[in-house]
Each structure stands twice: as structure tokens, then as C-alpha cells.
Amino acid sequence: MTILLYDRGLYIENKKLKLIFDPTSNRSSHLTGTVFITHGHGDHVSNSRYLFNNVNVYLSRASRKLIEVRSGRKFKKVTEIEAGKVVDVENVSIKAYNAGHILGSLQFRVDFPDFSLGYTGDINVEDTLLHEKCSIMEDVDYLVIESTYGSEEYVFPPRSEAYTDIVNWIEKWVLKGVPLILGGFALGKCQELLKIIQKATDVTPVVYSKVYSYSKVYVEEGVDLGRFETPSTTKSQIVVMPHLEYFKRPKSYWRRLFGFKENPKVGVFTGMVMNYKIYSKLLNEYKVDFAYPLSSHADVAGLLEYVEKANPKKVFTLYGKTVRFARLIKAKLGIEAIPLRKGFREVLDRDNI
Numbered sequence: 001m002t003i004l005l006y007d008r009g010l011y012i013e014n015k016k017l018k019l020i021f022d023p024t025s026n027r028s029s030h031l032t033g034t035v036f037i038t039h040g041h042g043d044h045v046s047n048s049r050y051l052f053n054n055v056n057v058y059l060s061r062a063s064r065k066l067i068e069v070r071s072g073r074k075f076k077k078v079t080e081i082e083a084g085k086v087v088d089v090e091n092v093s094i095k096a097y098n099a100g101h102i103l104g105s106l107q108f109r110v111d112f113p114d115f116s117l118g119y120t121g122d123i124n125v126e127d128t129l130l131h132e133k134c135s136i137m138e139d140v141d142y143l144v145i146e147s148t149y150g151s152e153e154y155v156f157p158p159r160s161e162a163y164t165d166i167v168n169w170i171e172k173w174v175l176k177g178v179p180l181i182l183g184g185f186a187l188g189k190c191q192e193l194l195k196i197i198q199k200a201t202d203v204t205p206v207v208y209s210k211v212y213s214y215s216k217v218y219v220e221e222g223v224d225l226g227r228f229e230t231p232s233t234t235k236s237q238i239v240v241m242p243h244l245e246y247f248k249r250p251k252s253y254w255r256r257l258f259g260f261k262e263n264p265k266v267g268v269f270t271g272m273v274m275n276y277k278i279y280s281k282l283l284n285e286y287k288v289d290f291a292y293p294l295s296s297h298a299d300v301a302g303l304l305e306y307v308e309k310a311n312p313k314k315v316f317t318l319y320g321k322t323v324r325f326a327r328l329i330k331a332k333l334g335i336e337a338i339p340l341r342k343g344f345r346e347v348l349d350r351d352n353i
């Protein structure tokens, strides 16, 4: 009997094996098993010393580097796995697929003798300037899919339109000599912003805090991000920084810190701006000038399309809008869908689908 469990990580276990996907618990009892990590974002990886020292961990080379940069720890027992590769654990085969989300991001398909399960981690269904769109794990029996933006309000403009809009915004202010701050998540979004800046202007941007170390890993892995510097060595008309860091201080603080002669125009780039409450808070409270839905995740239409193509018999939704997205899957595709909550437990086998 094989069981699926969710408790700060996705567990698939039977008498012979325990597979753990994206554990975030720091308790060592939650980490005894074989661990698979989809990507380097902090909400998918525990920071436990036990995970780094005692546990067999499968992840991509890029994810390993990114996680080691963030945590300051080194993995001791790692098997690096890339998209298209298969590994066997106790006669169960696990195949990695590209997730298209950030550098090195993977999805995993687990094939038991009597059923298969796909776990997407975070996915992007569109090609970006940096990454190919995710592959689709077709004809899995069970699909565990992320639902970060699995609600109707989250429909994003096509990537090409988004890039044109953002390039135009950057060009307009650069030509007028106005300083710019571009904000997004430090890992993934800020590197995409560097690439967009490279298309828009010859100005060499400076990148703030952790963005620099993550960007260096991208470059090491062969991604061309153009030229970028740190604010400690250079002044620039354009700064790229984590938006959450920007929100901690008023615009005047950042103006002084970066040596701008006038208040900068501030752009924030995240899918969350499709939520009107968040959008108006950004504009009114945080004095953001340009809030744009550029996301490293699939929007609700992309998620539904993924489920339709993967053609699973049963779906579990995980992260973000789990309840809403499960309802949408049932209503639009007629497939059984269950939101995963802490403590969820279900027997996986062919008779149960």
C-alpha cells in the first residue's frame, strides 16, 4: 500500500521507500527518506542542517548552487539530476522534467508498477527570455500541481506583450534621464528583469543584495544577463532589487542610498498585481509608479491547460489558491481535484482512482 501525505512537504511512502518532495520542515524526523527538490526558492526547501548533512538529496546542479548561495550551507549527499534523466529508488523510477520556472527548476514523475504520479513544483507554461516553457507530464494517473495563481483574476498578458510594455517603460524614463528602480523576487524575476533591461538600453544596471549572488550563478550556468554591477562599486541610473526590500523604506531613503538626483520611478513586477487590493496598495501605499503582472508562474489559464494536456485521473492542488483551483478543475474539466492541506493523507493505487 502506497500513501500520499502532505505535511510541509509531499510524501509518498510504502513499506519499502519514502520519497519526500520539497520538504520545508526543519524536523529531522520529517526528513528521513529520499528527498527530491524541484527548485531553489526558499518556500520549497527546508533550511535544516540535517537535510544538508544526512539525507540523500536529488536536485539539479543549478538548484544546488542557488540553495547553497542562499543558505550558506553545502549539501553533503547529493545526486545531481537534469531534465530528461531518470533515477531509480527501490525499483521505482523517477523522471525529471523541465519546469520553466527559474534556473534549474524541475518537475518529477514517479512511476510505480501499478500507477504514476506527477509533481509539478512551480511551473511556467510560456517561453521566457531566460527559460524554455515547462514540459507536460502526459497521462499520469495522479497529478499534484501548483496553484499559486489558480484563481480567475490571474490572467496574465502574453510574454511578448509584457516584454514590449516593460521595455517601453524603461526606454521612456532612461531617455528623460530619470532614475529607475525595478523590483521583483530576488531569484528568478530579477534575472529576467536584467535581461529585459539589456534589450531596452545600454545602461549597466546595479543589482542590490542577494540579487547579485543569484545572478552570478545564472552567468556561471551559461545564461547571458548582460552587464551588471553592485551599488557598492558603481552608481547607475537603474537599480534592480527585491521589491519586498524596497517596501521597507520610503522612496527618499533609496534616492539617497543610490545617489539619485531626483526621486526614482519605481516598477514592481509580480503576478500578484492582478489582485486589485494588492495593486492599489502598491500604488497608493508604497508609491509604486508601474505595477506589472510579469510572473515566473503559469496563470490560471496556463494551469488549466496543463491539467487538460496531462490528462490525469485525479488532481491534487498545492500552494496558493488550492481550493479555488480544485473547484475550477472540477467545473471546467470534469476531473476530480482535491486541495492539499497539512495532514492530508490518501492511499494511492489504481482501485482508488
Ligand SMILES: [Zn+2]
Residues within 6 Å of the ligand: 039, 041, 101, 122
Ligand atoms: Zn518557485
